[in-house]
Amino acid sequence: MSPRRRDAEGTAAARAERRAELLATAAEVFASQGYAATTIRQVADAAGMLGGSLYYHFDSKESMVDEVLSTFLDDMWASYEEVLAAGLGARETMEALVVASFRSIDRHRPAVVIYQNESKLLAASERFGYLRDSHRRFQEMWISLLARGTAEGAFRPDLDAGLVYRFIRDTVWVAANWYQRGGRLSADDIAKQYLAMVLEGISASRD
Amino acid sequence: MSPRRRDAEGTAAARAERRAELLATAAEVFASQGYAATTIRQVADAAGMLGGSLYYHFDSKESMVDEVLSTFLDDMWASYEEVLAAGLGARETMEALVVASFRSIDRHRPAVVIYQNESKLLAASERFGYLRDSHRRFQEMWISLLARGTAEGAFRPDLDAGLVYRFIRDTVWVAANWYQRGGRLSADDIAKQYLAMVLEGISASRD
DNA sequence: CACTCTACCAAATGGTTGTTAGAAAGAATG
DNA sequence: CATTCTTTCTAACAACCATTTGGTAGAGTG
Incomplete structure (x- = not known):
C-alpha cells in the first residue's frame, strides 16, 4: 500500500x-x-x-441517537442470530437468549436505556423505521419460541402467550436502568437469577 | 348554609x-x-x-405533572395501606399488593407511565422530593415483605433479595405501557397471570 | 338592563434550542 | 519555515419554548 x-x-x-x-x-x-x-x-x-x-x-442531534441505537441493535441481533443458529431446544434457546440480552446490556447499557425510554417516540419518525422492524422481529422471535416451548412441553400451557412475551421482554430490558458494570453481580449472575425466577418462580412451594 | x-x-x-x-x-x-x-x-x-x-x-407545566403524580401516589399508597393493615401472611400480602398495583394501573394508567419514565429525572428537583420518599418507602415495604416471606418459608431462600425486589417492582409497573382499559384482559386477569408467573414460574417442569 | 365573574383569547416577552458560518489554533507535511 | 488539514472556538441565526399581560365574550346575578 x-x-x-x-x-x-x-x-x-x-x-x-x-x-x-x-x-x-x-x-x-x-x-x-x-x-x-x-x-x-x-x-x-x-x-x-x-x-x-x-x-x-x-450532522445533527438526531443522527447521534440514530447511530447509538443502530449500533446497539446490530450487535444485539448478531448475538441473537448466533443463539438461534445453534438449533437448541426451546428452553435452552430461551436461556441462551436471556444470557445474550444481559451481555448486551453489559456492553451497551446507555443505548439500552435510551432504547427503552425513547424508542416508542422515535419510532414514529421515518428515519427510525428500523426500530419498528426490530421490535416486530423481536416479538415474532419470542412468540414463536414460546409456542414451540409449549408444544415441546417445556413451558406451561395455562398462561397467556402475549402476556408471557411482554413479561419476558420487559423484565429482560428494564435491568439496564440499574445495572452497573463491575457491580456486585455480573451480567451472567443476573441472567442466571432472572432465569431462575422466570422459569421456576420465587415461591418455595412445589405443588 | x-x-x-x-x-x-x-x-x-x-x-x-x-x-x-x-x-x-x-x-x-x-x-x-x-x-x-x-x-x-x-x-x-x-x-x-x-x-x-x-x-x-x-401555575406552570411543572405543577401539572406534580398534581398528576401526587394524586396517583396518594391513591396508590392508600390502597397499599389497606392491604398491609389486613395482617395477612407474606404470600397473601404479596398477592394482594400485586392486585392493588394493577388496579392502580387501571385507574391511573397515564400517571403510571409518567412516573416510570420521568420520576428519575424529576426527583432530582426539590419540588418532587416526595417521589424519592415514595420510592424509598416502596423499597422498604417490599424488601421487608420478601424477608418475612423467606423466613416464613413462603419464598425461595436461594435468590438475591435485592434482585427479586427490582424484578417485582419492574414487572409490576411496566405493564402500564401496554395495558388498556376494556382490553382482552382485565387488570385482575393480568394480576393473576403475573402472580402465576412470578410465584411458580413459566416452566412446565416441577423438579 | 347594568354589573360582575369566569374562562378563554390575542399578542407579546425573554430565554433557550438546534444549527450554521467563519475565524483560529495546532499538528502534520513538504 | 511555509502550507495544508484537522479540529475546535466564536458569534451569530431563526425557531420555538414557557410564561405574562391585558382584553373580551358570555353566562349568571341583582
Missing part, C-alpha cells in the same frame, strides 16, 4: 475512534437526562467542547 | 372538575409524548384551547 493510502487509513481510523468516543458520552448523557431533555450543549460539555463543535463530527 | 355558601361550593366544585378534566388530558399527552418533549401548546391543543389559557388553571 502506498504512503498516501496508509495515511488516509490512519486518519480515517482516528476519526472513527473519536466519533465512537463522542458517541459514547452522548449516549450516557441521553440515557441519564433523557433524549429530548438533553441539549446539544450538555453533550458538548460532557465531551469537553462547545456546542457548535459537535457539528464537525455529526 | 347560606346561598352565598352554596354558590361558592358550586363554583369551587365546577372549577375542580374542570381542573381534573384538563389534568387528565395533560397526563395522557405527557404519557404518550414524554414530559420534556411535550409543549404546553400540545396539551392545550388536546384540551381544545390555546396555550396561554392553561395558565388560568395552572
Whole structure:
C-alpha cells in the first residue's frame, strides 16, 4: 500500500475512534437526562467542547441517537442470530437468549436505556423505521419460541402467550436502568437469577 | 348554609372538575409524548384551547405533572395501606399488593407511565422530593415483605433479595405501557397471570 | 338592563434550542 | 519555515419554548 493510502487509513481510523468516543458520552448523557431533555450543549460539555463543535463530527442531534441505537441493535441481533443458529431446544434457546440480552446490556447499557425510554417516540419518525422492524422481529422471535416451548412441553400451557412475551421482554430490558458494570453481580449472575425466577418462580412451594 | 355558601361550593366544585378534566388530558399527552418533549401548546391543543389559557388553571407545566403524580401516589399508597393493615401472611400480602398495583394501573394508567419514565429525572428537583420518599418507602415495604416471606418459608431462600425486589417492582409497573382499559384482559386477569408467573414460574417442569 | 365573574383569547416577552458560518489554533507535511 | 488539514472556538441565526399581560365574550346575578 502506498504512503498516501496508509495515511488516509490512519486518519480515517482516528476519526472513527473519536466519533465512537463522542458517541459514547452522548449516549450516557441521553440515557441519564433523557433524549429530548438533553441539549446539544450538555453533550458538548460532557465531551469537553462547545456546542457548535459537535457539528464537525455529526450532522445533527438526531443522527447521534440514530447511530447509538443502530449500533446497539446490530450487535444485539448478531448475538441473537448466533443463539438461534445453534438449533437448541426451546428452553435452552430461551436461556441462551436471556444470557445474550444481559451481555448486551453489559456492553451497551446507555443505548439500552435510551432504547427503552425513547424508542416508542422515535419510532414514529421515518428515519427510525428500523426500530419498528426490530421490535416486530423481536416479538415474532419470542412468540414463536414460546409456542414451540409449549408444544415441546417445556413451558406451561395455562398462561397467556402475549402476556408471557411482554413479561419476558420487559423484565429482560428494564435491568439496564440499574445495572452497573463491575457491580456486585455480573451480567451472567443476573441472567442466571432472572432465569431462575422466570422459569421456576420465587415461591418455595412445589405443588 | 347560606346561598352565598352554596354558590361558592358550586363554583369551587365546577372549577375542580374542570381542573381534573384538563389534568387528565395533560397526563395522557405527557404519557404518550414524554414530559420534556411535550409543549404546553400540545396539551392545550388536546384540551381544545390555546396555550396561554392553561395558565388560568395552572401555575406552570411543572405543577401539572406534580398534581398528576401526587394524586396517583396518594391513591396508590392508600390502597397499599389497606392491604398491609389486613395482617395477612407474606404470600397473601404479596398477592394482594400485586392486585392493588394493577388496579392502580387501571385507574391511573397515564400517571403510571409518567412516573416510570420521568420520576428519575424529576426527583432530582426539590419540588418532587416526595417521589424519592415514595420510592424509598416502596423499597422498604417490599424488601421487608420478601424477608418475612423467606423466613416464613413462603419464598425461595436461594435468590438475591435485592434482585427479586427490582424484578417485582419492574414487572409490576411496566405493564402500564401496554395495558388498556376494556382490553382482552382485565387488570385482575393480568394480576393473576403475573402472580402465576412470578410465584411458580413459566416452566412446565416441577423438579 | 347594568354589573360582575369566569374562562378563554390575542399578542407579546425573554430565554433557550438546534444549527450554521467563519475565524483560529495546532499538528502534520513538504 | 511555509502550507495544508484537522479540529475546535466564536458569534451569530431563526425557531420555538414557557410564561405574562391585558382584553373580551358570555353566562349568571341583582
